[in-house]
Amino acid sequence: MKIVPSEAPRLRLGPAKFGPDVFAVMGIVNRTPDSFYDNGATYGFDRAWDRVEQMIAEGADIVDVGGVKAGTGPAVSENEEIERTADLVTAIRDxxxxxxxSVDTYRSRVADVLCEAGAHLVNDAWAGSDPELATVAARWDAGLVCSHTGGHPPRTDPRGVVYDDVMADVVAGTTGLAEAALAAGVRRDGILLDPTHDFGKTTYHSLDVSRRLDELVATGWPVLVSMSRKDFVGETLDLPVEERLNGTLAATAIAAWQGARVFRAHDVRATREVLDMVAAIKGHAPPRAPRRGLS
Structure with a gap:
């Protein structure tokens, strides 16, 4: 079912409602010892909690908690994933x-436990690889992220990826998952589409998705982008993870201008400032301290 832009729903996630002209920042907390970004800096609870408080102070609207590295690495059981994340989810909610x-998981059993612990959104970065995930989100009245991986299974890197038209594949895949989520009982205003940069994509594909993001926005579903310090940024600029902020923020501004609504980010303060500037240029928010030439 295609939703025309004029009928695009407001986004409602747990206690929050986001209008169509509001940009939301989703701050990332990785409860993993092998995160590509920080190599386990927030693996322990105390460090993770400090990070949560910092991100909220810097303007995060959503906190995304993950317990399994997205890419290849040691296997993590469902029980271990739950042990890494449930206490933090409960603490944030309280x-x-x-x-x-938000909980970054592709497993329905994990999502079930974490929604019971207080999660409002299931961030599935692996394109419905567990078909029961939407049912779990519906059971707990949680939102759901519908992503695109080009058929790649969880925790695999792309190899020899070819698309006739990558954005057409993204649109078809994510909207198909959104329709299936609706049929499973997930609220319409809790569903987001994520083109899922890097996942099942070369850098050329992720750049094409970025320049054509308005095609996904035109479906009417709220769009989430997760671009923070990813490989497509690093390969484009030939920079390591720790030097990818400027490239990430450039991609963020372009995605916001094209209509993305939620931005998953490691660098919350910088992302918030970029989005506030875009909102002001688009006429969706006033400047905070206008003085020049007014007196």
Whole structure:
């Protein structure tokens, strides 16, 4: 079912409602010892909690908690994933009831436990590889991210990837998952589409997706982008992870201008400032301290 832009729903995730002209920042907390970004800096609870409080102070609307590295690496059982994440999910929900809690998982059993612990959004980066995930989201009245991986299974890197038209594949795949989620009982205003940069894609594909993001936005579904310090940024600029912020922010501004609504980010303050600037240029928000030439 295609939704025309004029009928695009407001986005409702747990305690929060985001209008069509509002940009939401999703801050990332990795409870993993082998994150590509920080190599386990927030693996322990205390460090993770410090990160949560920092991100919320810097303007995060959503906190995304993950317990398994997205890429290849040692196997992590469902029980271990739950042990890494459930206590933090509960703590955020209790301490910050107005903040949306997201869980980055592709497993329905894990999602079930974490939604019971207080999560409002299931961030499935692996394109419905577990067909029960949408049912779990519906059971708990949680939102769901519908992503695109080009058929690649969880935790695999792309190899020899070819598309006739990568954005056409993204649109078909994500909207198909959104329709299936609706049929499973997930709220329409809780579903987001993620083109899923890097996953099942070369850098050329991710750049094409970025320049044509308005085609996904035109489906009417709210769009989430997760581009923070990813390989397509690093390969484009030939820079390591720690030097990819500027490239990430450039891609963020372009995605925001094209209509993306939610931005998954490691660098919350910088992302918030970029989005606030885009919102002001688009006329969706006033400047915070206008003085020049007014007196």
């Amino acid at each position: 301490r910050y009831p107005d903040v949306v809690v």
